Amino acid sequence: MSATPLTAHPAHAPPAAAPSGIWDWITTVDHKKIGLMYGVTAYGFFLLGGIEALVIRAQLVKPQSELVSAQFFNALFTMHATTMVFLAVMPLSAAFFNYIVPLQIGARDVAFPRLNAFSYWLFLLGGLLINLSFLLGFPPDGGWFAYASLSERMYSHSPAMDYWVVGLLVLGTASLAAGVNFIVTILNMRAPGMTMMRMPVFVWMTLVVQFLVVLSFPIITVGLIELLLDRTVGTNFFLPLHGGDPLLWQHLFWLFGHPEVYILILPAMGMVSEVLPTFSRKPLFGAPFVVFSGILIGFLGFGVWSHHMFTAGLGPVADAAFSATTMLIGVPTGVKIFNWIATMWGGRLRFTTAMLFSVGFIALFTIGGLSGIMHASPPIDLHQQDSYFVVAHIHYVLFGGAIMGLFSGIYYWFPKVTGRLLDEGLGKVHFTLQFVALNIAFFPMHFLGVDGMPRRVFTYDEADGWHLWNLVSTVGAWMIPIGLLVFMYNVWWSARRGPRAGDDPWDGASLEWAISSPPPVHNFDAIPNVPSDRPLWDQKYGDATLGLDRRDPHIHLPPNSYRPLIAAAGVTTVFGAFLIRGHDIYRHLLDAPGSTIQSIPFSSLFLATVATGVIVLLYGLYTWFFEPVE
């Protein structure tokens, strides 16, 4: 993890022959390429999670449907949520952090380019590992929250939940490494003149998110390790039989889980805060308020977790306290919504597709926010807990919010990344289809929830009276892929034949629009001087100059490296060994039900895999540290 020099450097040696083709992608440390890899991989997982959702909705389209078994339904909703949270929305956001943040702060790369590649490979390997469970017939089925004691070996014999735990440990390591990397990048790699309050709001929201990651992921990491030890070594962390407390798992999970929802939504809020001013031709209204609201949300996000546990019986004092903090956290969120609306007020609006997605974000996220505020009240929450009302809420904030915001970002920055514009006509068709479809899919869930339909049930009875709205919801859900097909066709076509975008197709205010599209490998010919919080507008419409018209004589870029991939493979192997242990225990329990976990010996395959992983990791790290970067 040594610092790689990125500032001007004398060229010590003639540049080595640049790697090409697939090897270049495997060894790249360029934040733009890594960003693209994050984006493409995460979009693939997004489609996978979407297919899982479509099967769920197909199963629920009519009463007593037998499309999938109850057992497989459990796996579907567990993997749908796990995939969307950890493999789709988080890494799609990471794609933008990677690609856009260094450009917006006027840097040539992130602070630690190889660590950045390491994060990506861990994300990919973790995602593959957790989905390997489908191929081996043991998809995780204990819910994305994996409540103990249900997730303990006693009640989940099979290795299914081991895949969930191990996969999340790998993914968490990826996020932690990326979190450190981006905090240092944003705090330390800003171009001259770019003070903290001149940073674009998207960069600010990225910074808050990284702090949330760095401080909340260790909590779930410990929880996951404790659960894994319970399941594979026989410790007693969450087992009431030995005095353990399943509620402790809930606390650890939600202490992470609530900050996690802001990890999911703040990046989208940042994107919307870039798109709205650009297409309103006005600076973001009260930008410092948006920034400070984001910071406040970050802080308060650690103090509201027990609103997920109102039905756990924590007592009136705890319930009242967490109810109050939850209502409080709605205030900075509301501030942002008013700031966005005020940004549009009196602006010269251009309703491009990116703008439409941003406006759609505001509308849908507000609906999700309002139902969220309802849950802040314990007596109301007691009725809504575990009902479809909560499913409606989560989808309005995460699909209506995060995903709409991410699409806004895609339409906004696609020309920068590819040099070509997406087709606006197809974009508007996509927006309309998606906006209509998701409302048809998710709004009826409010009715179902209020009518008492529990979430996570694999079927229901005709007499329950839930048929109609389930049917409507399923129709809406199945309309969503139509919009996505239009989008994918648009990307496929426009990336090759779309009209040339030029450097600055939207008349943007931030630094990424000051350079060519796509950006050169070194981003900036010269590191810009930043005169204000909207530097490019100042250069175009004022008398400021960014100083980009010269070229640094020595631009040093770090060379490609395959070491991060080796180190990531080592980490994955060490964690992955516990899957072997899980399978060993399962086989043993089938032969001799009721045996204790500690009585099952560690197999030599397990031990050999751990040893291999450690050796690979050490090899990767040592060669990494001593690899010349000049």
Place this chain on the structure above:
Amino acid sequence: MTTMTETSPATAAARAMLPEHGTSLGVPNLKLAFWTFLGSECFFFGTLVATYLSYRGKSLTGPYPADVFNFAVTSISSFVLLMSSYLMVLALAAVQRGDRGKTLAWLFGTALFGLIFLGFQAFEFTEFYAKGLTLQKNLFGTTFFVMTGFHGAHVAVGVLWLLSLFVVAWVKGIPREKALNVEVAGLYWHFVDIVWIVIFTVVYLIPDPSKGA
């Protein structure tokens, strides 16, 4: 390799090129990264300590803390770990002075003290095990071994790191401009030491409510 104690114009020029001189906060990237990482580690150990505390005195069967603890032995090993932090400070000072001999001595000393601490921990774990306390036996065993085990693993990583620096210092020397590499190892080492002070306080100094033999 005595030349490394002098700063030639060439190294001074190289120094001016180092990235930290161009960072926004004026702090080297690597240092800032480690401060961030250690902040994350605070939450990691904080969660382990919280687990231990929330299960204190809740074991359904023995052995209980009073049955196994040997306060004198643990105090000695803790003292050794504290002293290793002192040696770490000396090692960094030696690197910054460009004193190769002292650098080697203090780096090795720090690693050695870390190893001694790990030896004590291995001894302690074996003793406890002999007295019937296992990972699975009760909540005390589960929480104690996992928390102190993770701390021990951190010490082990630190020892490996210090020994690597020792080898580098031996083979090609650590020039003053690269003192940062020792400094961040020191940051990590002091952090692990502080975590031990917290664990020692929580485990050994605060009386445990459960009944002992």
